Amino acid sequence: MDRVLRLGIDVGGTNTDAVLLSGDTVVATAKEASTADVTSGIARAVGAVVAARPGLAREVAAVMIGTTHFLNALVDGSHLAPTAVIRLGLPAAAAVPPLSGWPDRLRASVGGHVFMCHGGHEYDGRLISPFDAAEFRAAVDAAHHAGARSYAISSVFSPVAPDLELAAAQLLAEELPDAPVSLSHEIGTLGLLERENATALNAALRELAEVVTDGLVGAVRAAGVAAPIFLSSNDGALMGVEYARRFPVTTLASGPANSMRGAAVLAGRTSCTVIDVGGTTVDVGVLEQGYPREAPDDVSVALVPTNVRMPDVISLSFGGGSVVGGSADRPTLGPRSVGLRLRQDALVFGGDVLTATDIAVAAGRSDLGERGLTRGVPRSLVDAVLAQVRRSLGDAVDRMRLSVDPVTAVVVGGGGAIVADDLPDVAEVIRPEHHEVANAVGAAVARVSGEVDRVVTATGAGARDAVDAAAQEAVDRAIAAGARPSTVQVVDTVRLPLNYLPGEAYRVRVKAVGELALQDPLPEVRRG
C-alpha cells in the first residue's frame, strides 16, 4: 500500500486549511488566507502540506474538500443562474406560487421566472390531472425566451410518485438538451413549498457549481495531486465531484458537519458535544455515533425555508474576536467583532480594542500576544465576561444534549481559550491537538452514505418488504457512491405514519454508511 494518505481541505470565508492524514493521524497541516479566486488559496494550502517531503503528493489516495462557497453565493446573491421554477399540480396547489416569500433581492438574483402547469399526484398515487406536454413546452419556451438558463421542476407528491417530474425532465431535455434540470423528488421530502425552494436554490447554483468544481479540481491537480476528489455534504458524508455539480445545495452546511466530525476524530470520540469557536460566532453541535445530529425543523437557507437535511447547530453571536464593552455589572460581548484584524486591533497585540481574546489572556487562559498589555482591564470585568460566556455556553450545551448524563465537550477553533473548563453538567472539556484545522480533518475522514426517503402505501408483510427494499437500496447507493461493500451498514431507519390518512401510508427513511474504498478503482460517483 503506497497510497494511504488522505488530503482534507476546508475552504472557508477567511482561511483555507489543508491537512494530510494517515489513518486518523495528522501528518501535516497548513493554513492559508482564502483568496477571491478560491483556487490560488487552495493551491497554496495544498502545496504547503505536500511540500513536507518530495513525492508526498503521489501518496495521496483521496482528496476531500469542504467549502462554504455556495452558501456565500446565496447570501450575496452573486453568480446565480437565471432560473425557471415550474410546478406541476394545477388545479391544486395554485394559491402560493413558486418563490413566494423569498427575500426580494434573492428572488431578483435568480430571475423570478415561475410557472404552474397541470399535473401532480394525490398521496395514494392517483393523478390530480394529467401532464399536459403542450402546456409544459409553452412554459419552457417562455422561460427560455425570458432568459432562464437553469430549470427547477416540482410536482405535487413527487416523493410518492416521481414520474411526472421525470417525464417533464425528458421533455425539457428534448427542447433544451444542455439546460441543467433539478427535480424536487431528488432534493427534498414532503412539504411542497420547502422542497420546491430547495430545488430552486439548487438550480440557481448549478452554473456556479460547474465553475467552482472545475476550479477545485484544477487547483488540486496543479499541486501535483492526481487522486480522486470528493466534496463533503451537509451530513458530513462524501460525494463525488459529478454529484456535487448536480446537487450543490447538498454542500451548503458542510462546514458545521466537518468541524464536528473533525473534532471527534482529533479527540478520539464518536459521541460528544462540539464547541467550535470562530472569530465572530460559536457553533455548538452534537455528534451521535460519529455523525452530526440533524436539525429537527425545516431549515432556512439565506432566509428561504427548505427541507434539505442540515446538522442541528446552535450559533451564538460571539467569538474570539468579539468586542467587549460595558462594565462588570453589565458586560457586553459582540456581536461586533474585529474579525480578521484581531492581530492588529486586540490589546494583547498592541491594538486598542478590548476583545474576548484579551479577556482570555488576562485571565491566564491563553498566552497569545503580551499579557502585560491587559493590565488596565479591571479583574471584575474579566470575571464578568468569562461568567457570561460560561453561562451562554452552558445553556447552549444543555439545550443540545439528548440525555441527562453529563456530556463530553470537545472545543475546536481559534478562539477556544474563552471556553471554561468547568461548564455546567459537562464531565470533561477536551481541547485536542490540531484543533485549529478540525474542519479540514473532518473533511478528510468523511465516509460515504446512501439514502432513501420515500412514502410507502402498503400494509402488513407488504410494508415490511417495502422497508427491506428501501434498506437494500440505501446500501446499494452507498456502494455506488464509492463505499467499500464490506463496511456498509444501515445506520438509521425511520418509519413514520402519515397523519389522518385513510388506509396506511408510511414515510420510510433509511441511511447507510460505509468507509471510502481507497484502494479500489472508484466508480463515477452518484448518490440519491
Added chain:
Amino acid sequence: MAERRIEREDVDAFAAGAAILGAGGGGDVRVGAHLLRHLLAERSLRLVPAADLPPDGIVVHTGAVGSPDVISERLLSPVDLARAAAAVAEQVMGPIRAAAAFEIGGLNALVGAIGAIELGLPFVDGDLMGRAFPKLTQNTLALNGVAPVPLAVASPAGDVVVVPLMGPRAVEPILAGITAGMGGAASVAGYPIAAGDLDRMGVRGSVSACIELGRRFLAARSAALPVLIGDLGARLHGVGRVEEIVPRSSTAPGTLTVIDGGDGAVVRVDHQEEFLATTVDGVPGASTPDVVAVLDNRSRRPLQVEEVRVGQAVVVCSLPALHTWPASARHLVGPSAFGLVEMEER
C-alpha cells in the same frame, strides 16, 4: 374607535399564537401563514366583532379538514373555501355578511382569515372553540344545540358536496368519508348563523387575543424561561427531558413522560391528536379545555404531538383557552371527552 385590520406584518404573530392554541394539534400553521402572507401582500383584512354586524346578517365559518401531510403538498385553495361558502349561502338563500374561523388554534385560525379575504368579507373577531379541538362539533354552538348544517365541502378538483342535514353523531364519519374521497384533505364551510346569535354564543375577541398572544410569545421567545412563561400568562409544569413516549392507540390516549431537570419530578402529559392533560408526580396539573403546550426548549417552538422525541429537552406549560367553558361543557371538551378519567377539581 379605529377600525381593526389584519396586515401582512401581523401574520407571524397570528401564526405563533395559533400554534400555541393548537395544543400540539390542529395542523401545521406554516402553510396557512405562507398563504395568508401572500394574500395580504396586496390587501388587508377588516376584523369586526360579531356585535358590530347587523344582528340578522349571516356569518359563515370556513376551514380546512383532513391530513396535514396532504395540505403540506397540495396546499390550500382560497377558491375552494369560497366555493364551499357559496354553496352554503345558496342553501340559506341569503347574502353572507362576514366570515369566521371554526377554531382559533392551529392551521384553521389562519384558514378562517384566508376564507374571509377570498370572499371579500370582514373577518369576525371571534371563533367557536377558543383553542383547537379535533372535532368540528366540539364548540360553543354545538353546546347550544346548533348543528353545523348546511355544510359544504370542496376539493381542488372542483367537487362540492353539500350536506343539508346531519345529526351530531354522523358529523365526523360523514366528514371523514367526504374528505377521503377528496384525496385526504378538503375545504369546508358551515355553521351559518345570524351575527346576533353568534355574538351571544360564540367566543368573542379571540382573533385579537390570538395575535396578541403570538406577539408576546415572539417578543419573549429568547428570554429566560420564567419571563416567557410569565408573559404568556401560562403555568409551568416542568422543564426537562422526554424519558418515554407511549403512542396513542385507536382506542386510548397516549402519554409522554418528562423528567424535570430541576427537581426530578415526573411530569406526565396525556395526548391524542392534542396534548390533553398533565400531572406532576401524580398530582393533576392542567387538563382540557385548558391549553397544554409542549415547547422545544432548544428553539422554544410549540411542538406538535408527533414531533416530540425521546431525549428532547422540552418545556411543559398550560394556559387558559380563550373561552371560559362552563362546567356543563365537560362532556364535550373536558378530559372525559377524550377518554381520560376526570381528575379531582384543582
